[in-house]
Amino acid sequence: MAAPSRILVPVDLKDGSRSVVEYALQLARPFGATVDIIHAWEPPQYVAPDLLVASPGWDPQALETMARDSAGKELSTLLQSLQGSAPVALSHRVVIGDAANIVLEESERGKYDLIVMGTHGRKGLTRMLLGSVAQKVVSQAKCPVLTLHVTPEQA
Template sequence: MAGPSRILVPVDLKDGSRSVVDYALQLARPFGATVDVIHAWEPPQYVAPDLLVASPGWDATSLEAMARDTAGKDLEKLLRSVDGTAPVALSHRVVIGEAGNVVLDEAERGKYDLIVMGTHQRKGLTRMLLGSVAQKVVGHAACPVLTLHVSQD
């Protein structure tokens, strides 16, 4: 069995995200694998994503465009902070949609060999209300999924 050549790394941009990306890069280096980091932004259920957001002196912009821009900047900041000692082909993007579905769709579309993602291991009511993106991905992904426990915020 050959090692991975394409690794998908979904991140939520919270505190554990850097350690997940660092781990994926460490896995990728010996195999010369590429790493694609994605962040899924899910529009609020009760607010239209094309709602215009404006304040004095600013151009009005849609909520979706503002969220995508902010998440993109946060993602770039995260990737600037990771260990770059040995080069790995690294790309990143923000995708709109429910996180679990986005990860599964991206993994299938991109023909990834491995998904590396964090899990907060929430329990009880929090898990019931928020669900588990990692559990959904592990249960439905066509490729192996490596989950890493990250601290809860």
């Protein structure tokens, strides 16, 4: 198996995202691999994504636009906090849709060699209700997937 040259890193911008990105960057460095970080925002099932959101002093804007902008700022802040590390070709973006499907589609479209992602290790009812993005990606991805168990202490 060849060394990875393109690494996809999906993040949820919650507990442990920073440690997952740091790990992917450390992994990419010796191989000169590029790292693409994505965050998938899934619109609520019972709310239209074009619903206008407003509050005093704000211009009304679509929920999807507001969510994309907010996630984009969080992602930029996360990456700025990692600026001191050795150079790795890095890109990031926010995508709208079901997280697992987005990761699978992006991995094929971008011809990635490796996916590095966190997993919270939920079990039982929590897993049944929330699903497991990592499990779906591991079982359906056409490239290797490296999962890192993320704990709240790693936030």
